[in-house]
Amino acid sequence: VTVPGGRDLPPGTHARLREQVLDQIRRTDGPPPSRRRQKLVVGGTLAALLMGGGTVAATAGGLAVWRFDSGVVGVDQNRLDPYYKGKVITRGELQRLQEQGKATISASSVEFGCKGWIPYFDTEAEADADFKAYAERTRSRGRPSPGQVGAGATGDPCARFKDQPGQAADPVEVLRADSSVAMSSGARHWKTLRDVLPNVTYTYEGNGQQSSEQITDSAVVGRITHTAPGRGMLGEPLVTGEDVRSRVVPFDDPRAAWRVLSVTVAVSETLAGTPVDELVLDWYLSGSSERGDDARVVGQALQDLGTVVVMSKAWPDRPEFVPGRAIFELGYGLGRVATNGTLDFPLIARNEAPAAAAFQDGVDTLSELRNLAHQPPRTEPA
Amino acid sequence: MSSLVAEAADGDAADVLLWARASAGDEDAFGELFDRHAGAVYNFCFRLTADWSAAEDLMSATFVQAWRRVGQVRLEDAVLPWLLAVARNVCLNYRRSLRRRVAGLSRVPALGSAPDHADEVAGRLDDERAMHAVHKALAALRDDDRAVVDLVLLGGLPYAEAAAALGVPVGTVRSRLSRAKSRLKDAALAAQLDAAEPTGLVGHRRREGQPPRTAEGTTP
Numbered sequence: 295v296t297v298p299g300g301r302d303l304p305p306g307t308h309a310r311l312r313e314q315v316l317d318q319i320r321r322t323d324g325p326p327p328s329r330r331r332q333k334l335v336v337g338g339t340l341a342a343l344l345m346g347g348g349t350v351a352a353t354a355g356g357l358a359v360w361r362f363d364s365g366v367v368g369v370d371q372n373r374l375d376p377y378y379k380g381k382v383i384t385r386g387e388l389q390r391l392q393e394q395g396k397a398t399i400s401a402s403s404v405e406f407g408c409k410g411w412i413p414y415f416d417t418e419a420e421a422d423a424d425f426k427a428y429a430e431r432t433r434s435r436g437r438p439s440p441g442q443v444g445a446g447a448t449g450d451p452c453a454r455f456k457d458q459p460g461q462a463a464d465p466v467e468v469l470r471a472d473s474s475v476a477m478s479s480g481a482r483h484w485k486t487l488r489d490v491l492p493n494v495t496y497t498y499e500g501n502g503q504q505s506s507e508q509i510t511d512s513a514v515v516g517r518i519t520h521t522a523p524g525r526g527m528l529g530e531p532l533v534t535g536e537d538v539r540s541r542v543v544p545f546d547d548p549r550a551a552w553r554v555l556s557v558t559v560a561v562s563e564t565l566a567g568t569p570v571d572e573l574v575l576d577w578y579l580s581g582s583s584e585r586g587d588d589a590r591v592v593g594q595a596l597q598d599l600g601t602v603v604v605m606s607k608a609w610p611d612r613p614e615f616v617p618g619r620a621i622f623e624l625g626y627g628l629g630r631v632a633t634n635g636t637l638d639f640p641l642i643a644r645n646e647a648p649a650a651a652a653f654q655d656g657v658d659t660l661s662e663l664r665n666l667a668h669q670p671p672r673t674e675p676a
Numbered sequence: 677m678s679s680l681v682a683e684a685a686d687g688d689a690a691d692v693l694l695w696a697r698a699s700a701g702d703e704d705a706f707g708e709l710f711d712r713h714a715g716a717v718y719n720f721c722f723r724l725t726a727d728w729s730a731a732e733d734l735m736s737a738t739f740v741q742a743w744r745r746v747g748q749v750r751l752e753d754a755v756l757p758w759l760l761a762v763a764r765n766v767c768l769n770y771r772r773s774l775r776r777r778v779a780g781l782s783r784v785p786a787l788g789s790a791p792d793h794a795d796e797v798a799g800r801l802d803d804e805r806a807m808h809a810v811h812k813a814l815a816a817l818r819d820d821d822r823a824v825v826d827l828v829l830l831g832g833l834p835y836a837e838a839a840a841a842l843g844v845p846v847g848t849v850r851s852r853l854s855r856a857k858s859r860l861k862d863a864a865l866a867a868q869l870d871a872a873e874p875t876g877l878v879g880h881r882r883r884e885g886q887p888p889r890t891a892e893g894t895t896p
Contacts, residue, residue, distance in 0.1 A: 295806060295809040296865070297723060297806070298807060301803070319740060
């Protein structure tokens with residue numbers, strides 16, 4: 295007698311049984327015992343794997359790509375950014391796409407891991423086609439044989455991809471994909487760049503009183519050098535009687551309705567306002583996760599903008615506001631300065647493009663903006 | 677979502693990382709482990725039961741059992757040996773309950789059968805007949821020898837992985853196989869047992885040559 299050879303599961307059976315198993319563990323069994331300690335277990339397990347194997351032979355540029363002693367390369371997808379249709383996107387954007395039935399298929403490979411991406415596709419067919427191309431590229435480079443990556447293999451697992459410059463993420467596209475950039479108040483009494491500089495004060499009449507306000511109190515030139523997860527914010531103030539409590543919660547608090555990225559600007563020139571060497575600003579993340587994925591992606595994109603002009607204003611000193619400083623209308627308050635001094639505001643949402651063109655109103659260089667900012671203060675009715 | 681995945685020379689490291697994710701409650705990772713090993717567990721369950729239909733249910737039951745223990749078991753090597761050890765227990769329990777059930781059904785008149793002559797079905801019936809013969813031949817083995825034979829001959833595990841699954845030294849696996857071979861009256865089966873080392877007979881180990889991939893319907 296002989297043992298019969300193996301057979302595949304009948305067509306459709308694999309998917310049906312898979313669904314049955316996953317359905318049962320979700321509905322009947324629930325999470326495994328360790329799930330309540332998810333973060334601890336994930337961190338602990340990973341650390342144990344790395345230490346137990348003896349094993350991190352290499353990491354690449356802060357990315358979680360490493361080589362075990364056995365030669366096997368591991369990739370931590372938790373540290374990769376979603377990549378869709380040729381660009382890095384935020385987790386919030388990924389969620390919006392998936393709500394539309396897009397970007398539902400993900401894949402991974404060492405090559406993408408080394409570039410810091412986890413690609414998403416709309417269909418299995420797209421993913422398959424992409425991976426065929428990936429396999430071709432890998433073959434043409436001469437993929438290491440199992441023997442080469444066998445026991446004792448060392449070295450940077452990303453070395454073989456280093457001669458291939460990755461397709462750098464366009465920071466403007468990343469930031470545009472974060473919908474908070476598109477926010478603008480709508481009702482504006484300002485029209486152009488010259489209307490929002492700190493040397494313009496608007497006066498208001500109301501309840502028999504006159505008040506005044508600047509739209510911005512600072513305009514600086516510099517580079518965004520550092521970003522970090524800031525705080526989480528509840529959707530509404532916590533009001534008990536007359537007590538208005540802070541809406542602030544930790545960044546990783548799952549109750550947060552939105553989250554704030556803390557952005558540090560190294561100032562090279564103060565155009566208007568109190569001269570400073572450094573500004574710390576709030577950047578509002580839309581669709582951010584408590585894990586801070588978007589904070590990392592958006593933060594990197596902000597740093598990649600290069601030299602910027604930032605117009606900002608401190609929050610009013612009122613109890614329901616958290617002390618801080620915000621970029622004016624985001625896309626309108628953050629301009630980019632090219633090496634030749636040309637100025638543009640690429641983060642103004644596309645659907646406001648006509649307004650964006652009018653906003654600069656002929657102020658197309660840093661030099662022209664500097665001249666405007668240095669003009670004497672003026673007061674105008676709102 | 678996701679997650680830890682590895683592109684591995686042999687897939688074992690990917691298993692370990694998927695296991696770590698599943699231990700933390702990641703159902704998608706567990707689903708990926710299912711994709712990688714369902715075929716091997718299915719064939720193993722068939723070889724232990726000689727019943728393709730039962731093998732489907734038992735394979736599913738094995739993964740449900742695995743999920744119940746995933747948070748308590750830390751694996752540092754391939755997942756498949758451990759899965760096959762779980763599958764073996766599931767299948768042995770099934771066989772015990774089946775024997776009780778068959779004893780009860782023996783008093784019920786048998787229904788007439790209407791065999792399907794399609795090639796696939798015929799092939800499956802041939803498999804089942806062949807496995808019954810294998811089981812008959814293996815019935816003479818001691819329980820501890822049979823456990824090794826199940827994993828090496830029917831599960832296709834190399835000696836080292838069978839040893840890890842059973843918690844015994846590799847030398848013990850060798851000696852038990854040697855003893856089992858001497859007790860097997862069937863020369864062809866003994867020859868297959870000889871040929872099983874080091875990689876086993878079963879072809880359904882895992883998909884190779886393809887980067888691991890997950891399908892995710894929700895945002896991580």
